[in-house]
Structures are given as structure tokens and as C-alpha cells.
Amino acid sequence: MQPIDLARALDLILPVDPARLVEVQARINRQAKPKGSLGRMEELARRYVAISGREDIRKKVIFTFAGDHGVVAEGVSAFPPEVTPQMVHNFLEGGAAINALARHAGAEVIVVDMGVNADFPPLGGLLQKKIAKGTANLAVGPAMSRQQAIQGLETGIELAFSCVDAGIDLVGTGDMGIGNTTPSSAILAAFSGLPVEEVTHRGTGIDDPALQRKIDVIRRGLEINRPDPSDPVDVLAKVGGFEIAGIAGLVLGCAAVGIPVVVDGFISTAGALIAVELHPKVRDYIFMAHRSVEIGHGHMLERIGQKPLLDLEMRLGEGTGAALVMSLIEAALRTYREILTFDEAGVARGNDQ
Numbered sequence: 001m002q003p004i005d006l007a008r009a010l011d012l013i014l015p016v017d018p019a020r021l022v023e024v025q026a027r028i029n030r031q032a033k034p035k036g037s038l039g040r041m042e043e044l045a046r047r048y049v050a051i052s053g054r055e056d057i058r059k060k061v062i063f064t065f066a067g068d069h070g071v072v073a074e075g076v077s078a079f080p081p082e083v084t085p086q087m088v089h090n091f092l093e094g095g096a097a098i099n100a101l102a103r104h105a106g107a108e109v110i111v112v113d114m115g116v117n118a119d120f121p122p123l124g125g126l127l128q129k130k131i132a133k134g135t136a137n138l139a140v141g142p143a144m145s146r147q148q149a150i151q152g153l154e155t156g157i158e159l160a161f162s163c164v165d166a167g168i169d170l171v172g173t174g175d176m177g178i179g180n181t182t183p184s185s186a187i188l189a190a191f192s193g194l195p196v197e198e199v200t201h202r203g204t205g206i207d208d209p210a211l212q213r214k215i216d217v218i219r220r221g222l223e224i225n226r227p228d229p230s231d232p233v234d235v236l237a238k239v240g241g242f243e244i245a246g247i248a249g250l251v252l253g254c255a256a257v258g259i260p261v262v263v264d265g266f267i268s269t270a271g272a273l274i275a276v277e278l279h280p281k282v283r284d285y286i287f288m289a290h291r292s293v294e295i296g297h298g299h300m301l302e303r304i305g306q307k308p309l310l311d312l313e314m315r316l317g318e319g320t321g322a323a324l325v326m327s328l329i330e331a332a333l334r335t336y337r338e339i340l341t342f343d344e345a346g347v348a349r350g351n352d353q
């Protein structure tokens with residue numbers, strides 16, 4: 001297949017047909033239950049069916065994008081950077097939280113090396129898409145070049161396009177990268193203009209002095225790099241990360257090919273935010289899995305304009321929230337397919353029907 005570039009993918013994104021959404025909801029309203037009584041489960045079914053044109057899911061895949069971050073030199077994480085490649089091995093061996101939850105959801109996990117600071121031999125379940133062995137330190141200069149940011153976006157776009165022929169009807173995003181809550185907060189601060197201390201939190205569990213350091217580092221990064229909020233590729237390049245670029249591209253690519261995409265926690269949402277800032281209609285294709293503990297997450301969700309489905313006080317990433325919500329979407333589709341109408345079930349209608 002011809003590689004799809006960013007401009008072409010952006011051109012392909014269409015709004016989800018509002019008439020189709022109304023049609024699907026009308027069928028839900030004929031089902032033998034008080035109108036609206038399945039709450040947001042109805043929204044899941046309505047949006048999934050209208051986006052995909054399907055009433056079931058053949059295959060589900062979670063792409064867990066991994067990358068390292070030069071900014072860890074500033075002491076912004078509770079864990080050492082070696083954990084990134086170690087967790088990649090753990091994912092591939094099936095021993096991480098995402099593997100357990102993906103098995104529960106019946107989803108495949110594909111790990112994408114976007115920029116881990118380690119060499120991997122060819123390994124089953126690992127896609128080698130390394131742009132560089134970690135970003136540069138965003139506190140002293142741009143995290144990556146504009147060219148690298150576009151390469152990362154186009155890698156994610158290509159993955160979304162590859163899902164079409166593979167019969168993948170639902171995609172989930174995930175991330176792994178020690179230090180990556182720092183670029184995620186920086187991206188949000190760049191777009192929103194919010195004070196850095198209002199969008200910066202504890203990531204893997206840093207203490208108060210480290211949190212203060214992290215806030216200072218992000219302030220410095222924004223001051224030195226001056227990312228242009230009207231140019232999302234510039235924001236991604238200057239204060240982003242390679243795995244965030246891959247996630248942004250995947251979300252954008254799913255919108256271009258019409259595959260519903262479940263977006264995980266704080267880092268995945270930073271990627272989704274880049275995609276939505278590149279094209280506002282991307283939001284139509286996004287299911288926001290959950291509300292992360294990270295304090296900036298609510299601001300990101302507001303900018304994207306999609307409400308999270310769950311609040312389980314999670315802050316792990318990897319795609320764990322996405323895996324949980326895949327099961328919910330599947331349950332919603334079962335209700336859509338299987339609940340009889342008032343007429344079929346011989347049940348009397350109420351006043352609102």
C-alpha cells in the first residue's frame with residue numbers, strides 16, 4: 001500500500017453523518033425499555049454503529065506506543081528510564097496490566113517502538129518504528145525536529161490504515177514511556193495557556209520536591225521553545241514525545257478511515273489532543289475511556305469535547321482504560337442487536353414513547 005501522508009489523511013476526515021446517528025437512536029428508542037434508560041450505553045452503540053457502519057466487532061487491537069524522553073535527566077519521574085524497555089519486554093511476554101485487561105477484553109496488544117532508548121531483536125508483537133533513541137531534553141531545546149514529528153504522526157496514520165484490511169473494527173491507544181507525563185502536561189499548557197502548576201501532577205508517583213522541579217522544567221521548556229499553539233506539529237515537535245506522535249497519528253488515521261478509537265489516559269489524551277487540534281472532526285471518532293488521576297486530564301477532555309466513560313482512579317497508561325471500555329462498547333452493541341422492540345416483545349408503550 002502507498003504510504004499515506006499527513007495532508008492526505010487530514011483531507012479524508014469527514015464528520016460522522018448526523019442523519020445516521022438519528023436513525024440509530026430511533027431504533028434504540030423503539031426497544032422495550034423506557035427511552036434513554038440505558039444512559040451512556042446508548043451513546044456507545046449509537047456512535048459506534050454510525051461511525052463504523054457495523055453492529056458488531058470482528059477484531060479489537062490496542063496499540064501500545066513506547067518511547068523515551070530526554071527530559072528525564074531533570075529528575076521528573078519516580079522511576080529510572082530503564083523501565084521503558086523493561087516494560088516493553090514485559091508487554092511482549094504477556095505479563096503487564098495491559099496484557100491481563102486485553103485478554104479480558106479479547107483484544108490483541110501490539111507494541112510499537114517509536115523511540116525507546118534500547119535495541120530490540122525482532123520480537124513477536126513488536127513493531128519496530130524507532131525514530132530515535134529517545135527525544136532530546138525539552139527543557140533545553142526542542143524535543144525533536146519537525147520532520148521527526150511528522151514521521152511519528154505518519155507512522156500512527158499508517159497503522160490505522162493497516163487496520164482496514166486486517167478486519168480490525170475497534171482500535172485502542174496505549175503508551176509506555178518513563179517521563180512522558182512531562183511532555184503531556186507541556187502540550188496541554190501550550191494549547192490552553194493554563195498555568196503550568198494547574199496541569200502538572202505526580203505521574204508515576206513523584207514527591208513534592210520532584211513535582212516542583214517538574215513544574216519548573218515545563219515552564220522552562222515552554223519559555224525556551226515557544227511552541228506555537230496554532231501549529232500542532234510545532235507543539236508536538238518542541239515539547240512532545242515520539243510515542244505521543246504515534247498516538248496522535250493513530251487517532252487521526254482512525255478518523256480518516258472511519259474506525260472508532262478508544263483513547264486511554266493522560267498521555268494518550270495528549271496525543272488525541274494533537275490530532276483534534278490538527279482537525280476538529282477527529283473528535284467524532286474518539287471514545288474517551290476514563291478520567292485519569294492526573295490533574296490536567298480534565299482540561300484535555302474539555303478541549304477535546306468528549307466525556308470519559310469511567311472514573312476508576314487509574315493512572316497507569318499502557319492502554320488499560322481503553323481495554324476496559326472496549327468491553328463496554330461490545331456490551332452496548334449486544335444490547336443494540338438483541339433487545340426486542342416494544343412491538344416484537346408485546347410490551348405496552350409509556351407516555352414518552
Ligand SMILES: O=C(O)c1ccc[n+]([C@@H]2O[C@H](COP(=O)([O-])O)[C@@H](O)[C@H]2O)c1
Nearest residue numbers: 077177179181203204265266292316317
Ligand atoms: O495514562 C495515565 O493517565 C498515566 C498517568 C500517570 C503515569 N502514567 C504512566 O507512567 C509513565 C509516566 O509517568 P512519569 O512519572 O514517568 O512521567 C508512563 O509510562 C505512563 O504510561 C500514565
Ligand SMILES: Cc1cc2nc[nH]c2cc1C
Nearest residue numbers: 079083176204316317318
Ligand atoms: C512499572 C511501571 C509500569 C508502567 N506502565 C506504564 N507506565 C509504567 C511505569 C512503571 C514504573
